Amino acid sequence: MKKRKDYWQRMKEIYDIHTHIIPGVDDGADTLKTAKKMIRREYADGVRTIVLTPHFRKGMFESPMTKVQAGYQKVQELAAELAPDLQVLLGCEFHVNTEMVQMLKHGERPTLNGTSCVLTEFSQLHTFQFIENSCHELLTNGYTPVIAHAERYPTLQKNMDYLERLHDMGAYIQMNADSISGADGLRMKWFCKKVMKRDLLHFVGSDAHNMKNRMPQMGRCAEYMEKHMGRDYTKQILIRNPKKMLRKTVR
Template identity: 30%
Template sequence: MIDLHSHILPGIDDGATSLEMSLDMARMAVADGVHTMACTPHIYPGLYLNDAQGISRARQQLQAALDVYRIALTLVDGADVHLVPGLLEGLRAGAVPTLHGSRYVLLEPSHHVRPPHFEEAVFELVAAGYTPVITHPERLTWIEDHHEVFPRLVRQGAWLQVTAGALTGLFGKRAKYWGERLLGEGQVHLLASDAHSSGRRAPGLSQARAVAEHLLGADEARRLVLDRPQAILDDLAPSQVPALPETAPPKGWLQRLLRR
């Protein structure tokens, strides 16, 4: 499996606090079946002042440590980018990294308030040739009132990434419901761990993959954790990437979710 959202780099944001924790996280990921992980620390002006050069340097240092300890995990660059003014300019200038230098960029909306002009900002990125991968929509507190935004964003060219822990119940019933609902509606392109530590928010995709397999079948579950992530690393155009499920979820599926 390939995990394209993690905060494994030590001491660079609110993720791993030490090299030892980063190594533990890497071991957990490998034990769970992950062979490649994107290092995607936050970029948030005024709080996390990371940039492409610093992230690449930190990733190289951690990769060297993994190699010394013979931990079979390949790291690639990326960032969990907050939607702020100047983002497009930062991407064009190379200060804000995409995933492994591809056209795909992790985009984190505000958790508690729907960003003003959110759809317009996403469309601007798509028009500029990027594919925004919107992170953890199922955990946004405003999804209940604005669920219709996400299918519209997908139709205009954005991707959605659901957190593995949401499907396993780590973030509570609400996030689990929305994660499963987005999956069942055929809106989700990727699963990723969004791992922050070796404790509660540890790496791991296999349990969420099993949930997705139960809901959508083995083929689509594999696409969520391997085929589409690999396509991102290969920088394939979205039109060349395995499509989202075209069939509706099983009859009564949504009703069963709503009764939970």
């Protein structure tokens, strides 16, 4: 236990850019009590910047922005009570639809902390051509897609060259902490390691939804990454890259 505690003391500037902590707006935290527990866990794991990214998906998750903003304010207050050095920002996990660009232009859903970057979600049934075309549309309209949990899409799992094409065209790649550390299974862990070895990963997010089966575990991921990829790489992905992205100094 002492070894793990010492580790968190050394790595305590981590960014978590993908979370579902705002209560009652999607399938994430159900109450403020749960949100508070999630924030405490993040802080204990060395996270100092959390981006709240509630789902937006037509016909499934369409909470009004007034409700999202009110929830965001409450989570900010919880974070301020916990620690003065904990920063909480707002974004959205936007499931791709034909009106996505127009909705972003009209401010109907937020980008990541007001930057040009959009946490972009696809379906497991989407083809690579659809994913590529959607990313191209965002890019040509001034937005940078951050592909949410890219390791989950079968078309990318089957052909890593597709992932490299998305990377090269200007999209960012985000993978989930539990996928990297092995909490989501050995097959996912193996795939994520290949992605990191090919230097295709930009960001990691916990994609945390609760404190039961989908809790935030950024610390476990950081420890795994440092062991297998080195400390400098780990700091690049968990600290330096998201810091630059959220300050709008992308690419």
